[in-house]
Amino acid sequence: MDRNELIQQLKEQIIKQLNLADKKPEDIKDDDPLFVEGLGLDSIDALELIVLLQQEYNIKLKNAEEGQTIFRSVSTMADYILEQQAGSAN
Amino acid sequence: MPEESSVHITSTALIRNNKVWEGETLLFEGDGQGMDFLHSLYENLDINYPKFFKMDALCKSGTAAAHVLLKNFEKEQYKPEEVGIVLSNKNGSIEADINYYESSKTFPSPSLFVYTLPNIVIGEISIRYGFKGENAFFVSEKFNAHWMYFYVNNLMQAHPIKACICGWVDVVDEEYDACLFLVEQKSENGINFTAGNLDILYNRA
Numbered sequence: 589m590d591r592n593e594l595i596q597q598l599k600e601q602i603i604k605q606l607n608l609a610d611k612k613p614e615d616i617k618d619d620d621p622l623f624v625e626g627l628g629l630d631s632i633d634a635l636e637l638i639v640l641l642q643q644e645y646n647i648k649l650k651n652a653e654e655g656q657t658i659f660r661s662v663s664t665m666a667d668y669i670l671e672q673q674a675g676s677a678n
Numbered sequence: 679m680p681e682e683s684s685v686h687i688t689s690t691a692l693i694r695n696n697k698v699w700e701g702e703t704l705l706f707e708g709d710g711q712g713m714d715f716l717h718s719l720y721e722n723l724d725i726n727y728p729k730f731f732k733m734d735a736l737c738k739s740g741t742a743a744a745h746v747l748l749k750n751f752e753k754e755q756y757k758p759e760e761v762g763i764v765l766s767n768k769n770g771s772i773e774a775d776i777n778y779y780e781s782s783k784t785f786p787s788p789s790l791f792v793y794t795l796p797n798i799v800i801g802e803i804s805i806r807y808g809f810k811g812e813n814a815f816f817v818s819e820k821f822n823a824h825w826m827y828f829y830v831n832n833l834m835q836a837h838p839i840k841a842c843i844c845g846w847v848d849v850v851d852e853e854y855d856a857c858l859f860l861v862e863q864k865s866e867n868g869i870n871f872t873a874g875n876l877d878i879l880y881n882r883a
Contacts, residue, residue: 606732607732609728610728628728632789632792634788635788636789639788647844
C-alpha cells in the first residue's frame, strides 16, 4: 500500500473508530490538525487513535508523549505507520 | 425559601414508544429501532450537535430529550450555577457496560469506557448548555415522583438552584424511555411543581 492509499484508509478508519458520522473522508485534509481547531478531537479520541494503531497496524506507542507529534494530522500518522512498518521489515 | 406554589414545571419532554413529545405536542414518530430511531430523531429534531454520534444510547436519549425540553428555555436569565440536573433510571448504564465488556475481550475502547456510569448523561447535557449547578443521578426500580419532588425541592431551598432539569432517562434492549421536566422558580407559567403532577405527567403516555 502506498502513502496515498494509506492516508485514504486512515481517514476512513478514523471516521469509523471515532464515530464521526457527520464527516466524510474528503472532509479531512491530509495536513489538517486532528485536534482542537481541525477535526476537533479530544483526549478520549487520542486514546482511540492509540487503539486504532494497535488494532489495525499492530503498532504500540512506546511513549504516550509521542502522540502529540504522531497524531498532528493524517499525514503524520501515515508517515509514522510507514516508518514503523519499514523498521520492523528490516 | 421558595413556596411550593412559586415553583412550576414549565416544560416537559417525552421519548417513549418511538415517539417524541414536547408537552402535549407530538414532534416526531420514528419507525426505526435502536440507534436507527435515535439517528432519525437527530435529523428530524435538527439537533445539530456532532458529539451526539459519539455518545452511548443513554446519553443520546438524554441529550435528545433535553433538546426538546429546552427549546424555549431562556437560560440567560439564570447563572450557570443556578441550573441543576437530577435524573434517575432503572438500568444504570447497563448497555454501555455490556458494550465495553465486549470490547475488552479484544481492545478495550476508551470511548465506550467513559460512558460506563449513568450520570455521564448529566455531564453531556451540562456541557452542551453550560450548566454548572448541583446534580445527582439515582437508580430505582421505577420513577419515584415523591423522591424526585423531595430532592429537587430541597435543592431549590438549600442551594442556589433556581431551575432544574429532572426526570427519568432509561435505556435497555434498545428501548428508550426518557421523560424530562424543567422546573423553574422564576416563572409564573406552567404547572405547579408537585409530586402528584410529576406522577401524572410521567404516566400520561
